[in-house]
Amino acid sequence: MFDLLTVLVRSDLSKDVEVLVLRHENQVLHRQLGSRPRWGGADRLWLAALSRLIHRRRSAEVFPVTPATILRWASQSRGT
Template sequence: MVWSLLYALTRNTLGLMLLRVRGDTAKEVEFFVLRHQVAVLRRQVHRPTLEPTDRVILTALSRLLPRTRWNVFFVTPTTVLRSHRDLLARKWTYPRKTPGRPPARREIRELVLRLARENPTWGHRRIQGELIGLGYPVGVATVWRILHRAGVGPAPRRADTS
């Protein structure tokens, strides 16, 4: 609603400025200068970056020109339609959440590493059983993953005291 009102106001304002303020000779000279500047810029910049305000102004100006003169724009009608589709997609899509399970709490990670450090003969299954007994519901794979990421090897290799 706001965008359509802004668009209509911009289009009407530009129409009044361009058609009623200046004389024909001044308009023709300005058009010639602007066309030459656009030709120079097109040689230098292959793909200009447009802000939303630029898109609104160009769209409003396109409504003032007949369709046969739309070749003066470096923005094609498909570009305007694509930006409209992108706008709708941003409005109606939900924010993405990271897939998968949430990471284990820091308290649990520290407890797993402490149990592994203090009991070098315990494997990941034994540590998981002790955590369950202490009231921490943790899976075996979670304990193994915590140990693996911390660089703690399997129990028989940790227990080697020779």
């Protein structure tokens, strides 16, 4: 929770730089693993919750999964 508050008070430039660093780190990890990551239940829930905060046009730039994947996870968790 403290991390969330810290992010809210930081400048846009600082946030943008952090996003770029994290995206680069993600690309490096993908190259090293050679496969797609496996998302656990808590990871799926977190991504689904955050997906509501991003405009749909930007979701492909921000999220490692598509909106269709998030919907599929939701239907699987409900057992349908």
